Amino acid sequence: MTIATPPALPTFDDVLAAERRLDGHAHCTPVLRSRTADAEFGAELFFKCENFQRMGAFKFRGAFNALARFSDAQRRAGVVAFSSGNHAQAVALAAQILGMPATIVMPQDAPTAKLAATRGYGGQVVLYDRYRDDREAIGRELAERHGLTLIPPYDHADVIAGQGTAALELIDEVGPLDALFVCVGGGGLLAGSALAMRARSPQGKVYGVEPEAGNDGQQAFRSGAIVRIDTPKTIADGAQTQQLGVIPFAIIRRDVTDMLTVSDAQLVDAMRFFAERMKMVVEPTGGLGFAATRAMKADLRRQRVGVIISGGNVDMARFCALVTGDV
């Protein structure tokens, strides 16, 4: 009988090391306030705006931190990633900055804007058929054949440590928080944020937020074992993962207060608030955290509440259709 060794979990020291590596490469994104939100809640809200991060989402942090740790041999051969979303662009941009080749495995029917953005950052795109091919198998085969290093979007210690730098910057800028709300797909951002919160603001609560249709993380959190679901139908395309990663789940179980869910209608309301009141474009997944705070407003009175806005990459036609209620 073989007993699988549990993977090493990243620590807060790894988040601090990631912050040093990202210095001069990632933006220290702004923390925005809204008098309207504060009045609505009777609380102080601090929005960490990763929609203003390079390539438009926090994913640059984890990708750059992981790639910056490659050995010379790994750099020469390059990186491979599979993603239809922000991780693709994050890895392509980080590789370009670090001067290494990047191969990105993307679905044939990925939005042309995302394909173009990935190629624009110098990524070599390999297309696959979403309905016929196994993208992980394609990624693994490319990795083996060409000696490439595969960087997954969330189930990786260096990726998690990098994602944790957003919450670290937030707390170091505004001081300790009573609660922090974080969007969840595979759990990389939440796990990294929880490491930062436990070290810098240990009394504060940490909530992960998922779309209602894809509450695998909530089920896992409550049952104590990873739960796998079918690809959920939701407008939050960055959270259409089928299960939490193994490493994120171990940290989430230990350090997170609870997992919450919100509906697509609540996400649209959040996007509208950001557009009308704060004059910014946030993608549907990026509104998860704020949507959850609004649903538990009464519990947050007089508290200092952090909200991570995870990204702003949304096609303008889709954005307009969503905020005008045309879908």
Ligand SMILES: *Cc1c(COP(=O)(O)O)cnc(C)c1O
């Ligand atoms: C990837 C992504 C998420 C989810 O992050 P995980 O680390 O997979 O939980 C949330 N929002 C945006 C904009 C993303 O790109």
